[in-house]
Amino acid sequence: MQISRAKSKKSNPNLLSLSSVKMRNVRVSSKKSSLLTRTLYIILLFAISIFFFLLYSKDVLEDEQNPLFYNDFQSNSNPHHQSEQIRSPVHFVDEQLRASTFSRDLRPCVKPTARYKVAQESNRYLTVKSNGGLNQMRTGIADMVAVARLMNATLVIPNLDKRSFWQDSSVFGDIFDELYFMRSLRQDVRIVKELPKQLESAPRARKHFGSWSGMSYYENMTHLWREYQVIHVAKSDSRLANNDLPLDIQRLRCRALYHALHFSPPIEHLGKAHYGACFKLGSDFMAVTPQRLVERLRSRGGQYIALHLRYEKDMLAFTGCTYGLSDAESEELRIMRENTHHWKIKKINSTEQRNAGLCPLTPREVGIFIKALGYPLSTLIYIAAGEIYGGAERLSELTLRFPNVIFKETLATQDELGAFSHHATQAAAIDYIISVESDVFISSHSGNMARAVEGHRRFLEHRKTITPDRKGLIEVFDKLDSGQLQEGPYVSNIVKKMHRNRQGAPRKRSGPPPGIKGRARFRFEESFYQNPYPECICKS
Incomplete structure (x- = not known):
């Protein structure tokens, strides 16, 4: 029987050839199937990678009109367990100072409309x-x-x-x-x-x-x-x-x-x-040329931050903020508030003020804040302010972190400043000019100066203006003081996320907070002079 099968195969070579072809086809088909599987697997991995990249990038590309309030301090409070890498401070400051405007093809726009008429003589x-x-x-x-x-x-x-x-x-x-x-x-x-x-x-x-x-x-x-x-x-x-x-x-x-x-x-x-x-009304063009003090600042470091450090006696007395002060200093401020007749509120709870974000940041808090944003030790900081309450000792809480700090009194000569001595308003005008011209402007409190400079910088190509979220930062500072957090990459990540949309990018002026009705709402609207967009800023 076996001899018979062997003879049959020998007698029919076509049958053997057909069997071999079938086996080769099976192997080729198997290889094609394996290659297709691997290709589909690679495509699937690529699609998943793109999905997660877009998911992560969504936050980075958020528009400033949708502010981010980041307050999640509990999810990973251990600073030694971090999954997100932080860019080096030097790289960050280079980016921050070089990208000092957010113009987005916007320009000053103040030319009257065709309906506007020239003013007439008036005896009133x-x-x-x-x-x-x-x-x-x-x-x-x-x-x-x-x-x-x-x-x-x-x-x-x-x-x-x-x-x-x-x-x-x-x-x-x-x-x-x-x-x-x-x-x-x-x-x-x-x-x-x-x-x-x-x-x-x-x-x-x-x-x-x-x-x-x-x-x-x-x-x-x-x-x-x-x-x-x-x-x-x-x-x-x-x-x-x-x-x-x-x-x-x-x-x-x-x-x-x-x-x-x-x-x-x-x-x-x-x-x-x-x-x-x-300045030409017809073309709505305004140009500025730095000179004297601004030039001297630029010659020292090329780029600089203007810091409106509103840690001055009158502001602390007016707001009733005594955090970090001695009993004697607190009493001095209370007496000043009591004796200033046009300040209507005499009794103020300092703790409540601070927790609500209504107090100026202290020099120490400002130092922690700027460092957390990624600016290095060598950053040149111009202090646009009057006399700091507590003097050099209080200011040292900032200069320990940023020693390259300068005032107009050290930038200008005595002869140059002599004409402005005993005229604080004229001296404040110099601070205003230098603040408007700075690469980055930061204010420790949202007073008249801060709002005016922010509005002017928005008018001029939306120059970078970082507005501290004081209420959110107080939570960070308190956790640092209690030892729940430590200065470093984790805190830096929190602060950067908190201020991602608070750097002066274009947005329309905001109205009053929800729920406020009647004439009271006008008081809580964003000031026209803090953000003159859209009336005075147009697309190119």
């Missing part, structure tokens, strides 16, 4: 007392230019506040370029240095215009012209609404503040060259 006059410090007066003056336009009045050069904390005796011409102010706005509002002689003794309406008032309010106020030729405005700050005003009025406010209200030549010359000759 508006006299003004500008109250507050430098930036409160500046924004108030810009408001009064717009109010004069709305009420068809001639604006008399405002009188400046001499009763503020600094009791500065400066007049308008000491701080601002008076003639340039008058000339540059001549098509918008008629401005004169003083009342005509025949009206000096004339009766006038003395008026406290309502805060954050709109068009209809000022249209109604024109009834005063029936009885008076002069209206005196006792306060200039926050007299205009932030929103819902005609586009031409909003742009007039920007022209008044950013173009017409130059600092006086001595201040501009010491800080930087003035930019009036470079």
Whole structure:
């Protein structure tokens, strides 16, 4: 039987050949199947990798209009167990300082619309007392230019506040370029240095215009012209609404503040060259050329941070913030608050203020914050501030982390600063100029200076302005103090995430928080001068 099969195979070679072909086909088919499986597996891995990359990148690419509030301190509180790598500080600071603007094809946009008419002669006059410090007066003056336009009045050069904390005796011409102010706005509002002689003794309406008032309010106020030729405005700050005003009025406010209200030549010359000759309404172009103090800063480090360290006696007394102070210092501040008549709130719970994020960051806290953002020890920091409460000892809590700290008093000569001695408002103007020109601006408290500088930097290509989330940072600082956290990559990661969308990128001005109704909502809207977008900033 076996011999018979063998003979059969030998007698039929085609049968053997067919069997071999079938076996080879099976092996080829098996190889193709294996190759297809491996290909599908690689494609699947690649797809999963892309998915996780996009999932991770989503947070990085979030728009600033959707702020991130990162408060998860419990999920991985052990700083020795970290899964995310942190970039080296030197690499981070290079990126941060080089990418110092967020223009996104946006530019200053203050040209009047086609409907705007040249100002007419008016024999009605508006006299003004500008109250507050430098930036409160500046924004108030810009408001009064717009109010004069709305009420068809001639604006008399405002009188400046001499009763503020600094009791500065400066007049308008000491701080601002008076003639340039008058000339540059001549098509918008008629401005004169003083009342005509025949009206000096004339009766006038003395008026406290309502805060954050709109068009209809000022249209109604024109009834005063029936009885008076002069209206005196006792306060200039926050007299205009932030929103819902005609586009031409909003742009007039920007022209008044950013173009017409130059600092006086001595201040501009010491800080930087003035930019009036470079401003053209037709092209909406403004250029600045650094000079003197800004140039000296750049010669030392090329790039610098301007830090508005609002750890000053008046601010601490006003806010009632005594964290980290001695009993004697706390009592000194309490007495100052009690004796300042126009400060309405006398009794303040310091702990509640701090927990709510209403206190200026201390020099130590600022040092921790800037270090956590990734800036290295060598970073050049210009301190835009008056005298720090507690002096050099308190300031050392910052300089231990960042020794390359400089004030205008060490940047300028005594002769250069001599003209500004005993004139705190003029000195503040120098700080303002250097802050606007800086590569990065950081403020330890959201006061008038911080808001004004932020708005000006937004107007000029959205220059990088980091706004500390003080309420969120207090949680970090408290955990550092209690030993639950340690300074290092983990804390740095928390702080960076917390401030990813707080660096001055373009966004429209925000309205009041939800739930606030009636006129009270106007107080809580974002200031027009803190963010003049979209009225004064357009796409190229």
